[in-house]
Amino acid sequence: MAQFTRVSRSVGLITLQNPPVNALSAVARQGIVDAVKRALSDPKVKSVVICGQNGIFCGGADIKEFGTNITGPPLVPMIHAIEASNKPVVAAIEGSAFGGGLELALGCHYRVAHSKAKLGLTEVTLGLLPAAGGTQRLPRLIGVPAALNLITTGRHVTAAEALQLGIVDQVTDHNAVDEAVKFALSVAGKSLDARRISTYPCPCPSDVDALFEEVMQKVRQSARGAIAPIACVQAVRAAATLPYSQGMEREQELMATLFTSGQARALQYCFFAQRAVGRWSMPSGARWDTSKPRSIHKAAVIGLGTMGRGIAVALAQTGLSVVAVETQEKQFMEAKKMVSGMMERGAKRHGTAPPLDKITYSQNIQAVADVDLVIEAVFEDMALKEKVFQQLSTICKQGTFLCTNTSALDVDHLASQTRNPELVVGMHFFAPAHVMKLLEVVYGPRSSPQAVATAMQLGKKMGKVSVAVGNCRGFVGNRMLKPYLEQALFLLEEGATPELVDGALEEFGFALGVFKMSDLSGLDVGWKVRKGDGLVEPGLASGPSARIRQGRRYSPLGDLLCEQGRFGQKTGQGWYRYDKPGSRVPRYDPWLHSFLEEYRTQHGIVARRIDQQEVLERCLYALINEGFRILEDGIAAGPEDIDIIYVFGYSWPRHRGGPMFYASMVGLAKVLERLEHYHQAHPDVPYMQPCNLLRRLVASGSPPVHKWKEAIKKLRSQL
Numbered sequence: 001m002a003q004f005t006r007v008s009r010s011v012g013l014i015t016l017q018n019p020p021v022n023a024l025s026a027v028a029r030q031g032i033v034d035a036v037k038r039a040l041s042d043p044k045v046k047s048v049v050i051c052g053q054n055g056i057f058c059g060g061a062d063i064k065e066f067g068t069n070i071t072g073p074p075l076v077p078m079i080h081a082i083e084a085s086n087k088p089v090v091a092a093i094e095g096s097a098f099g100g101g102l103e104l105a106l107g108c109h110y111r112v113a114h115s116k117a118k119l120g121l122t123e124v125t126l127g128l129l130p131a132a133g134g135t136q137r138l139p140r141l142i143g144v145p146a147a148l149n150l151i152t153t154g155r156h157v158t159a160a161e162a163l164q165l166g167i168v169d170q171v172t173d174h175n176a177v178d179e180a181v182k183f184a185l186s187v188a189g190k191s192l193d194a195r196r197i198s199t200y201p202c203p204c205p206s207d208v209d210a211l212f213e214e215v216m217q218k219v220r221q222s223a224r225g226a227i228a229p230i231a232c233v234q235a236v237r238a239a240a241t242l243p244y245s246q247g248m249e250r251e252q253e254l255m256a257t258l259f260t261s262g263q264a265r266a267l268q269y270c271f272f273a274q275r276a277v278g279r280w281s282m283p284s285g286a287r288w289d290t291s292k293p294r295s296i297h298k299a300a301v302i303g304l305g306t307m308g309r310g311i312a313v314a315l316a317q318t319g320l321s322v323v324a325v326e327t328q329e330k331q332f333m334e335a336k337k338m339v340s341g342m343m344e345r346g347a348k349r350h351g352t353a354p355p356l357d358k359i360t361y362s363q364n365i366q367a368v369a370d371v372d373l374v375i376e377a378v379f380e381d382m383a384l385k386e387k388v389f390q391q392l393s394t395i396c397k398q399g400t401f402l403c404t405n406t407s408a409l410d411v412d413h414l415a416s417q418t419r420n421p422e423l424v425v426g427m428h429f430f431a432p433a434h435v436m437k438l439l440e441v442v443y444g445p446r447s448s449p450q451a452v453a454t455a456m457q458l459g460k461k462m463g464k465v466s467v468a469v470g471n472c473r474g475f476v477g478n479r480m481l482k483p484y485l486e487q488a489l490f491l492l493e494e495g496a497t498p499e500l501v502d503g504a505l506e507e508f509g510f511a512l513g514v515f516k517m518s519d520l521s522g523l524d525v526g527w528k529v530r531k532g533d534g535l536v537e538p539g540l541a542s543g544p545s546a547r548i549r550q551g552r553r554y555s556p557l558g559d560l561l562c563e564q565g566r567f568g569q570k571t572g573q574g575w576y577r578y579d580k581p582g583s584r585v586p587r588y589d590p591w592l593h594s595f596l597e598e599y600r601t602q603h604g605i606v607a608r609r610i611d612q613q614e615v616l617e618r619c620l621y622a623l624i625n626e627g628f629r630i631l632e633d634g635i636a637a638g639p640e641d642i643d644i645i646y647v648f649g650y651s652w653p654r655h656r657g658g659p660m661f662y663a664s665m666v667g668l669a670k671v672l673e674r675l676e677h678y679h680q681a682h683p684d685v686p687y688m689q690p691c692n693l694l695r696r697l698v699a700s701g702s703p704p705v706h707k708w709k710e711a712i713k714k715l716r717s718q719l
Ligand SMILES: CCCCCC/C=C/CC(=O)SCCNC(=O)CCNC(=O)[C@H](O)C(C)(C)COP(=O)(O)OP(=O)(O)OC[C@H]1O[C@@H](n2cnc3c(N)ncnc32)[C@H](O)[C@@H]1OP(=O)(O)O
Pocket: 020, 021, 023, 058, 059, 060, 061, 062, 063, 064, 070, 075, 096, 098, 099, 100, 101, 122, 123, 126, 128, 129, 130, 131, 132, 259, 272, 275, 276
């Protein structure tokens, strides 16, 4: 797991060998301890280089070991031994040096990095802190403000930035190991007194207290309830205010609390879930490892509204040639300007050239004749989309994949409009499409595995986290949102306010509560859908039937706002008031509150006190219940797919692991009991009726979330 060789006569080369990322597992740590001992005791070795095999230095501690009985030598004394060595030790950093990997490098006396390497103390993203001395060494090396920034965000820095910050001593475009060996030869025999970071004083600004107070406030605000970033600040504060050994004690103390926390479990679950969704499967048995994607060189986007523009930018940024089609003159001119602006801003942020020449614009759909893949992003109207798919089917060359960006409509019905339905899949982007990381790849019963594999691969190229899901109304994300939104409206009817509901959800960790989010998305969007579904009945003002539609409880509150022209941020009024149309800061709206009171009076509802717990239980458990139905229906292959969709697409707090993971943490029996309770109280709300799968999982002893897939398979086979 760590190979020792002697190179250039006097350099001991220690190579970590733990594929795929040279994580510091127990065996790898033992390998390093043994190799370091060997290097230090070999009189021929005058200096040492530590590197990782296969072009990656080290991906940090082995996350798979967390939550198990950890054996093998601990990291902290191992790194101390390296730092204490009387022979110079040089880290040769290629690929990545993350978490414990960078901490190992900080224990070395020198660091040489390849120009393409990335470095970071990423532990906070896993609900932890850099507890192998990282919180104590980094501030001593680069100063408190820069260390705070890196440690509390876990962000990756390039080799160039690492050099500028003083994290590495040399950056090279050549082979980093060869350069590190040369470096090691050059420093052999030199004094190491000034090279042991733990002995450095911590450079601090004069008013340390004020600095930490300010940072703590900022971190609390952005952490949305996550505890690790706060512990990171506390640990760095210890570096700034205590001697090294006491700082280390504080670091270990804080880590002990984080290590066993539910948040760390949730974040580590998300880490693996994000990777697991790439190993997709379809009910037909088609899988990621047996389905070959086709290469896409040229793509087209049809419709340059908000979504189409974002998709065109995202495609061009991957280096593809893109044909962007918009048939309406005004929208066409506007879109061209907007798309160029979006690309220029993106390029400026990344310090690259905007890929303006990658896009050709056309007002004629015939321009897509020679592309390999089309993404339709016209207005969300089935008749319009049907027509576009019929046209595409005749215009495009043989074999072109036809994708739709619909957020809810029937992908299979669109496929039926084409000559080759097997080439049709959904590619559901989230707004703004060039920014949001999530992509739902929707397969219909006739989508070919190759079409799914191609869309998944294209999503990956675009830097998206792509999740393959089955075809149903709203797919996974929007389908689960429906009961969540419905409960929020019922709560308003019964006595809650938008502020109370949003407050509870934001305290839970959502970036925006449900009403703020609805104002941002536009209330007219759902109104149109409800009209299409025959749910909107203007004039049905009061009486018992006013709140029953299609045999179930219905709240017309959203429709009533829309009838008043209150569409949210864009009109300056929605569930909140905004300073002017397009403003983003929601303000308390006395009109809305009187409106709610009048509404309740009109419908004979006596407002009651609703607490945060009820808000959370009703909104979240209704959503989770639908998640179980989605699993039962086979629309999502496993809980990880649902959780990743919610974390990346719907701002579900990552430190709560996604809705299905959260349900497992709350306890399935408790979720079931609360759903039963609310369904008894509201029998006319079918979404509250506990799903069979949930009942059966509880009856089978509530297996942990990573065993659900297996349990569902077993339950299915028993049917
Ligand atoms: C009491 C304990 C005290 C401990 C004190 C010290 C504390 C240290 C804490 C840490 O070090 S926590 C770990 C910090 N490391 C990271 O955050 C890095 C995580 N990994 C990555 O960011 C990426 O994997 C990568 C290294 C940049 C490589 O990316 P790439 O896209 O090339 O591959 P992936 O698909 O992401 O990964 C491949 C494969 O490897 C698994 N994996 C990656 N990192 C780790 C790890 N650190 N431990 C275990 N396994 C790891 C990953 O899950 C993939 O496998 P899978 O089967 O597909 O899931």
